[in-house]
Amino acid sequence: MLLSVRDLRSAFFLDEGELWAVDGISFDVDAGETVGLVGESGCGKTIVALSILDLIPYPGRVVSGRVSFEGRDLLDLSPEEMRQVRGAGIGIVFQEAAAALNPVYRIGDQIADVIRLHRGLDRRDAKREAVEVLGAMGIPEPEKRARSYPFELSGGMKQRAMIAIAMAGRPKLLIADEPTTALDLTVQAEIADLLRHIQGEYGMAMLIISHDLELVAEMADRLMVMYAGRLVETARTKELVAAPKHPYTQGLLRAIPVLGAGSDTPLQGIPGAVPDLLELPSGCTFHPRCQLADDECRLEPPSLVDVAYRHRCACYKVSAQT
Amino acid sequence: MVRTMTSDPTAADRSRPGDVLLSVRGLKTYFRLGQGWAGKRDVVRAVDGVDFDLQRGEVLGLVGESGSGKTTLGRSVARLVEPTAGDIRFDGGDFRQLSGKELRRARRQLQIVFQDPYASLSPRMQIGQIVAEPLRLHRLVPPSQTKERVLELLGRVGIEPYFIYRYPHEMSGGQRQRIAIARALALEPELIVADEPVSALDVSVQAQILKIFLDLKRTDGIAMLFVSHDLGVVERIADRISVMYRGLFVEQAPTDRLIRSPLHPYTQALLAAVPGGSSTAGVGGEPHRQVRGEPPRATEELRGCPFESRCPLAEQVCREVTPALEPKGPGHDVACHRVG
Numbered sequence: 032m033l034l035s036v037r038d039l040r041s042a043f044f045l046d047e048g049e050l051w052a053v054d055g056i057s058f059d060v061d062a063g064e065t066v067g068l069v070g071e072s073g074c075g076k077t078i079v080a081l082s083i084l085d086l087i088p089y090p091g092r093v094v095s096g097r098v099s100f101e102g103r104d105l106l107d108l109s110p111e112e113m114r115q116v117r118g119a120g121i122g123i124v125f126q127e128a129a130a131a132l133n134p135v136y137r138i139g140d141q142i143a144d145v146i147r148l149h150r151g152l153d154r155r156d157a158k159r160e161a162v163e164v165l166g167a168m169g170i171p172e173p174e175k176r177a178r179s180y181p182f183e184l185s186g187g188m189k190q191r192a193m194i195a196i197a198m199a200g201r202p203k204l205l206i207a208d209e210p211t212t213a214l215d216l217t218v219q220a221e222i223a224d225l226l227r228h229i230q231g232e233y234g235m236a237m238l239i240i241s242h243d244l245e246l247v248a249e250m251a252d253r254l255m256v257m258y259a260g261r262l263v264e265t266a267r268t269k270e271l272v273a274a275p276k277h278p279y280t281q282g283l284l285r286a287i288p289v290l291g292a293g294s295d296t297p298l299q300g301i302p303g304a305v306p307d308l309l310e311l312p313s314g315c316t317f318h319p320r321c322q323l324a325d326d327e328c329r330l331e332p333p334s335l336v337d338v339a340y341r342h343r344c345a346c347y348k349v350s351a352q353t
Numbered sequence: 354m355v356r357t358m359t360s361d362p363t364a365a366d367r368s369r370p371g372d373v374l375l376s377v378r379g380l381k382t383y384f385r386l387g388q389g390w391a392g393k394r395d396v397v398r399a400v401d402g403v404d405f406d407l408q409r410g411e412v413l414g415l416v417g418e419s420g421s422g423k424t425t426l427g428r429s430v431a432r433l434v435e436p437t438a439g440d441i442r443f444d445g446g447d448f449r450q451l452s453g454k455e456l457r458r459a460r461r462q463l464q465i466v467f468q469d470p471y472a473s474l475s476p477r478m479q480i481g482q483i484v485a486e487p488l489r490l491h492r493l494v495p496p497s498q499t500k501e502r503v504l505e506l507l508g509r510v511g512i513e514p515y516f517i518y519r520y521p522h523e524m525s526g527g528q529r530q531r532i533a534i535a536r537a538l539a540l541e542p543e544l545i546v547a548d549e550p551v552s553a554l555d556v557s558v559q560a561q562i563l564k565i566f567l568d569l570k571r572t573d574g575i576a577m578l579f580v581s582h583d584l585g586v587v588e589r590i591a592d593r594i595s596v597m598y599r600g601l602f603v604e605q606a607p608t609d610r611l612i613r614s615p616l617h618p619y620t621q622a623l624l625a626a627v628p629g630g631s632s633t634a635g636v637g638g639e640p641h642r643q644v645r646g647e648p649p650r651a652t653e654e655l656r657g658c659p660f661e662s663r664c665p666l667a668e669q670v671c672r673e674v675t676p677a678l679e680p681k682g683p684g685h686d687v688a689c690h691r692v693g
Contacts, residue, residue, distance in 0.1 A: 071555040185647050215418035216582065218647065220626035242556070245628035286560040288585035290627045291612060298589055300560030304525040320557075 033236050034060040034083070034204055039096035041075075041082045050308045052078035052091070054260035057335075060204065065230065065237040067251030067268070069244050071283075071305050075260045076240045080206050084123060085113050101203065119149040122197030122235075126209035128189035132181040138165070138192045139177025142199045149200035161199065167232070168195045169225055187218035191225065198229060205230075208240045223250060244283060248272055253341075256280045259306050259316035262335055266342040276344040278321050315346070323348040373442075374543055374576050375407040375430065380439035382422075382429045386652070395652040399425035400436070401600030404678070409543065410574040414591030414608065416584055416623070420648060422600040427546045427580045431465050432456070444543060461491055464537035468549035470529030474521040480507075480532055481517030487539045506535040510565055527558035534565055538573075545569070546578045551586060559586070566590055584627055588612055593684070596620045599648050599659035602678055606685035616687045619660045658690065666691040 041053040052075040060066050070076045081087045083098050085105065098105040100120060108116065117123070125131045133141055142161035146152050152160060158177070165173035168191045181189055190210065197205055207226060211219040227250060230237055241247045247254065248268055255265045256277065264277040275281045282301035303320040306312060315333055318324040327347050335345045382400040399422045407413050417423045429436045432448065441448040444462055451459050467473040474483055484503045488494050494502050504514050510531040521529055530550060537545055547566065551559040567590055569575045581587050587594055588608055595605040596617065604617040615621050646663040657672040658664070664671065668691070676688045 071557060187647060215647075216584075216626045217418065217622055220628075223628075243628065244556075249628050283557060286556045288560070288563070288583070288589050290585040290588060290624070292585075292588070293609070296589075298560045298563060300562075300564065301557035302561070304527055304558055305555055 032059050033062045033064075033101060034238075035097075035099045036079075036083065037097040037099075039079070039082055039098065040094045041078050041087060041091060042094050043091035045090060045309075048309055050091075051260050051311075052308060053082055055096075056257075056260075056262055058255055058262065058265065060236050060238055062203065062236055063230075063234050064253070065239065065251045067247035067254045068238060068240045068257060069242065069247050069254060070257035071242055073305055073308060074257045075308070076257050077208055079257070080123065080208050080238070080240055083206065084117055084121060086117075115149070118145055118200035118202065120202055121204045121206060122200060122202035124190075124193050124197045124205065124207040124210050126212050128186070128193040128213075129181065131193055132189060132196075134181050136180075137177065138179050138181065138184070138195075142177075142192075142196050145196055145199040161195075164195045164199050165192070168192070168198070168229070169221075170195070185218075186214055187221060190214060190218075190222050194222075194225065194229070198233065201233070202235055204236045204238065206238045206240070209242070210239065211246065212241065212243070219246070226250065245287060245289070256283070259311060260308060261316065261332065261345065262343075263317065263346070264342075264344045265335065266339075270339070270342055274339075276338050276342065276349045277317075277346050278323055278348070279317050282320075372409045373406050374409045374411075374444060375578075376440075376442040377406075377430060378404050378440040378442075380404070380426070380429060380441065381437045382425050382434060383437045398600050398651045398655070400429055401651070401655060402439075403597075403600075403602055405595060405602070405605070407544070407576055407578065410570070410576055411593070412570055412577040412579055412591045414587035414594040415578060415580045415597060416582065416587055416594060417597035418582060418623075418648065420599075420651065421597040422651070423580045423582075423597045424548055426597065427465075427548050427578055430578060431460075431463055431546050433465070457491075461540045462543040464540060464542040464545050466530070466533050466537050466545060466547045466550045468552055470526055470533050470553065471521075473533055474529055476521055478520075479517065480512070480519050480521070480524070483521075483532060484517075484535050484539055487536060491540060493540065502539070506539055507532075509538060509568075510535045511561075525558070526554050527562060530554065530562050531565065534562075534569075538569070542575060544576045544578070546580070548580045549582065550579075552581065552583065563589060584612070584624065596623065599651055599655070601655075601659055601675075602686075602688065603660065604685075604687045604689075605678070606682070610682070610685055616681055616685070616692045617660075617689050618664050618666055618691070622663075658688075664691075 037057045039053055039056045043050040043052060056079060068076050068079060082093045093106060105116060139158060139161045142164055143157040146157040146160050162173045162177045165176055170176050170188060170191050184192060211222045214222060223246060239247050239250055251268050254268050254271045256263050258279050264280045275284055285299045286301060288298055301320050306316060312319050314329040314331055318328040333345045333347050335343045338344045338349055380400055380403045384397040384399055386395040386397060403426060415423045425434060428434045430441060448459060481503050484506055485499050488499055488502060512531050551562050554562060563586060579587060579590055591608050593605060594608050594611045595602050598619050604620045615624055649659060649662055655675055657674060658676050661667045661671045670690050676690050678686045678688045681687045681692055
């Protein structure tokens with residue numbers, strides 16, 4: 032097992048109160064595997080990534096739990112050791128490449144920095160390697176692009192450069208947080224193809240975080256659905272899409288206007304809105320929006336239990352099938 | 354199998370065949386950028402010559418990627434930005450010639466719902482005031498009946514009466530978008546220009562708002578120019594779809610026809626890029642095909658076909674002559690030299 036997260040809890044300590052963005056999450060990622068983490072805005076999915084990398088901004092922090100990567104407990108590492116893990120062990124791609132790239136350094140230099148830091152190459156070799164990585168990410172004229180500043184690149188090219196930086200340290204795990212969200216449809220498709228391609232090439236594991244269930248379903252072996260700080264359902268992709276068990280997952284799949292479904296296919300939203308993490312409902316946090324909810328659901332939050340082979344669900348109304 | 358050409362009976366009553374509500378011809382909207390080097394000023398050709406008609410009660414979906422000009426086209430039609438050239442005939446009148454009082458009166462019939470419900474509602478007004486404002490400005494109901502009408506409008510969009518004293522910041526994105534729709538409805542418009550009205554919302558909420566738009570179409574027979582980058586959303590509501598690329602329409606057709614048998618290489622690429630694909634595979638289906646490159650900059654004067662640089666079928670004529678939109682099937686127009 033490459034990455035193992037156990038009962039992770041992360042909170043922000045605000046003047047208005049404690050905001051539990053991640054409230055007891057456990058999952059594993061095996062070497063070479065692609066896992067998708069999906070959920071709507073504000074469900075805490077990005078904070079899961081930031082917790083793993085110890086990058087949660089003040090006033091938030093990981094409060095409890097265990098994150099082990101290649102057998103080491105990441106939450107016990109010193110800041111210096113953690114820096115080595117970020118980049119060399121775990122690479123990250125953020126949604127806004129424009130904000131994540133340094134605007135005053137050339138693209139090639141930003142990649143070469145990572146290579147020198149994590150792979151110990153000298154300046155000249157690192158620069159040569161940087162050009163090679165850019166080329167491998169499908170950037171045309173990589174020598175020329177290595178000398179460009181971020182503002183000179185289109186949105187799609189910036190995201191490729193961002194992925195190049197993440198891949199430059201040859202990570203064993205790539206975490207991609209909404210890697211295609213800010214991009215146009217045709218460019219989105221290119222970046223999704225690139226991620227698939229480099230995974231085939233380098234064989235690293237991927238954790239893809241997105242609000243777009245359709246996109247993640249095309250890339251991931253397994254899916255995890257998150258709602259208000261907790262995982263509500265996990266299963267192999269095909270099974271989750273074909274036979275979702277949790278009422279939230281079912282609602283989410285019904286709400287997606289799948290292209291080609293025809294205009295008279297009824298579209299169903301989920302009543303209500305995603306809850307404010309500062310004012311979470313009691314018990315199962317989905318209960319105010321759930322058709323099946325009864326008194327039991329309002330008391331204690333349900334835990335994630337096996338409901339089918341490699342299929343876990345957190346709902347009192349879903350019983351195990353044998 | 355699925356037909357969208359025939360609209361619902363209620364809408365059909367209102368839209369007699371050939372009853373054109375909006376007619377746009379040769380519309381161009383250019384933006385001049387700031388002073389460039391050596392006095393050179395770039396011009397962005399956001400809308401670069403567009404023609405279309407919209408029947409009463411009809412919903413035209415306008416799709417395209419960012420920078421394609423779809424938002425500017427919607428705003429130009431409403432004259433929120435002044436077009437550079439072209440004609441807009443709305444409800445029989447020359448909409449571009451109107452000014453002052455006449456324009457205000459005409460705008461009653463033409464309402465807009467924007468993408469960002471956080472920016473489009475005044476943060477200092479209560480919900481009730483926001484919805485009452487258009488009623489008051491256009492003197493549509495006597496003051497004594499305003500509240501009753503506001504509650505009726507809020508009911509239409511699924512907002513409980515006790516919300517009238519709340520402020521926008523107390524409401525979720527979906528609720529705000531409902532308010533924006535109620536405000537547009539207050540004037541009983543013939544046409545709503547909806548600019549990415551569900552794009553900022555979560556999927557579970559998006560479907561709720563889309564259902565309200567469907568209700569306005571079916572029950573009130575309101576015509577719409579529905580701008581969106583999301584083809585799945587547009588498929589649910591539009592009778593026809595126009596595909597925009599670099600300020601031009603490259604293809605337009607009845608919804609099912611466009612989605613099931615697109616002819617323009619760009620439309621095909623766009624549909625193939627949708628996760629799940631244009632096939633009926635849906636969620637978890639086969640991965641999409643790859644399309645390369647990005648659109649040309651709209652600051653350069655167009656020579657040849659705007660899609661030429663990315664098109665797998667491009668040949669010499671495509672580099673030299675800009676193709677015109679020509680009929681290639683029933684209600685199906687395509688601007689491409691290579692489509693037979």
